[in-house]
Amino acid sequence: MGEDESQVTVMVVDDHPMWRDGVSRDLAGAGFEVVATADGVRSAASRAAATGPDVVLMDMQLTDGNGAQATAAVLDAAPHARVLVLSASSERDDVLEAVKAGASGYLVKSASAAELVDAVTATAAGQAVFTPGLAALVLGEYRRMSSGPDPDDGQDLPQLTDRETEVLRLVAKGLTARQIGTRLHLSHRTVENHVQSTLRKLQLANRVELARYAIEQGIDED
Structure with a gap:
């Protein structure tokens, strides 16, 4: 600052x-x-x-x-x-x-x-700042991760809630936070919070996947 x-x-x-x-x-x-x-x-x-x-x-x-x-x-x-x-x-x-x-x-x-x-x-x-193109990419990435080769480990990955998925779909269609809020009867700040939560989950999911890879490769072993 x-x-x-x-x-x-x-x-x-x-x-x-x-x-x-x-x-x-x-x-x-x-x-x-x-x-x-x-x-x-x-x-x-x-x-x-x-x-x-x-x-x-x-x-x-x-x-x-x-x-x-x-x-x-x-x-x-x-x-x-x-x-x-x-x-x-x-x-x-x-x-x-x-x-x-x-x-x-x-x-x-x-x-x-x-x-x-x-x-x-x-x-x-x-x-x-979440554009329609990025929202669509994030949805696709979650689908890819949730249908990965080892579904038994799925509980380790952070999952999108139904509301977060709904908000992402509307962002992907080009709606603004205020428009989405009106449609879903939420404040625009709540909509933005859902988007921020989704970004945090995607970053966490990436770290989880990296940790899994390290374990699989024995990188975490002494």
Whole structure:
């Protein structure tokens, strides 16, 4: 956090200097404090540790790795940061990996400056920026995990509730939190909480799967 608690601090991570500079200018013009920029995994981690940004805008293609690796590295270096992934729609599977690594949301790079500002504001406030494409991906991922090769272990994986599944389906159809709230007779904040819970479960599910893999491979043995 910066000295002015009301001003959101942001780090922009992208390997294209012109795009990185342009986004930084847009954010500064909208009242955010851009405290750092980076073009790769290592530089993002070191600068996040040094500046402790509230929000990290994360591109998927970097000079020395990808956005999922950088997300994990940044959150290890600055645990209180929130990562908002910016990506081309063709990289959605990569975005899912970034969300599993801890990203709070996803925005396509074709978004307008106003949409970017709204997304950064929402991310800083702890909301999940969850687009229809990402919601559909998450639903598919849960179906894949729940019908995995070892269903006897299914109880180890966090499961979506019926309400969370219902909310995700409506997000995937393009409805906003307020529209979903009206349809389901919930407050928009409750809808957003369901989305945040889903993201947390997906990140937990990924850790559970990693632990299983380690056990199966004997990695956890002395």
